[in-house]
Amino acid sequence: MQEIPGDLKFNTSHEWARVEDAGTVTVGISDHAQGALGDLVYVELPSVGDTVKAGNACAVVESVKAASDIYSPVSGEIVAVNAALADQPETINEDAYGDGWLFVVKPDNLADELDELLDPDAYAELIEGDDG
Structure with a gap:
């Protein structure tokens, strides 16, 4: 199993959030999630300027097995998307916590929403339950 970076928070639906120095939040899917999906072949991202709400679907990844x-x-405005994934969705498989990021949110209410997310240890316990 890949090491889970200590600076991330997680949804139970396997998305990660990293708070950046500028106060924005970079979002991606966990290494566990990309492994379960298999080889990714398509990514549909939100648009810059879109408003997202915590817990609501805002993007899609498709693998040879399924779409997810x-x-x-977190809630807020999309301020950046990883456009390179349109041509190279496999980047998520190769580097889920780095170059495989999906989008960046300028959050509305960061502190409260971060408290709702899992820390790396809690996420590790969650995925251990998935595996066994």
């Missing part, structure tokens, strides 16, 4: 909705871990 991506749920935003």
Whole structure:
């Protein structure tokens, strides 16, 4: 199992959130999620300027096995998307916690929403339950 970075928070639906120095939140899917999906072949991202709500679907990733909705871990405005994924969705498989990020949110109410997310240890316990 890949090491889970300690600076991330997680949804139970396997999205990660990293709070950046500028106060924005970078979002992606966990290494566990990309592994369960298999080889990704298509990514549909929200648009810059879109408003997202925590817990609501705002993107889609498709693999050779299935399509899966991506749920935003925080509410706010989309300020950046990883456009490179349109041509290289496999980047998520290769580097889920790095170059495979999906989008960046300028959050509305970060502190309260972060408290709702799982820390790396709690997420590790969640996925151990998935595996066994």
